[in-house]
Amino acid sequence: MPINLEYADCPKCGDPIDDDKEAGDTCDCGYVFPATREETENEEPTEPEEGDITTEDHRKFYQYGKLVLDLDEDADHVKEVKAFMDREKFWPNCWFISDHGNAHLMDLT
Numbered sequence: 709m710p711i712n713l714e715y716a717d718c719p720k721c722g723d724p725i726d727d728d729k730e731a732g733d734t735c736d737c738g739y740v741f742p743a744t745r746e747e748t749e750n751e752e753p754t755e756p757e758e759g760d761i762t763t764e765d766h767r768k769f770y771q772y773g774k775l776v777l778d779l780d781e782d783a784d785h786v787k788e789v790k791a792f793m794d795r796e797k798f799w800p801n802c803w804f805i806s807d808h809g810n811a812h813l814m815d816l817t
């Protein structure tokens with residue numbers, strides 16, 4: 709993801725930031741360009757957003773309030789969810805909602 713900084717020059721040495729630099733890249737002077745605020749926030753979301761997939765049992769998966777996957781007990785839910793996302797060409801976060809209503813981001817890798 710390209711840098712979307714509020715300044716166009718390196719805050720340390722004052723050199724213009726190349727267009728092809730990305731967050732996390734290093735300037736010639738050694739300054740590491742920070743991730744954008746939005747990127748930082750997106751690193752560890754704590755609750756589902758619009759369009760995310762949620763499940764309470766790893767069998768029934770919901771998106772936009774609708775049931776989108778209803779898996780067999782012995783299905784590989786990670787594989788099935790990834791296949792669903794590939795079909796939709798949309799890869800939102802996937803959440804397990806515990807009995808207590810806490811959302812846990814699922815690792816689909």
Ligand SMILES: [Zn+2]
Pocket residue numbers: 718719720721722723735736737738739
């Ligand atoms: Zn610099």
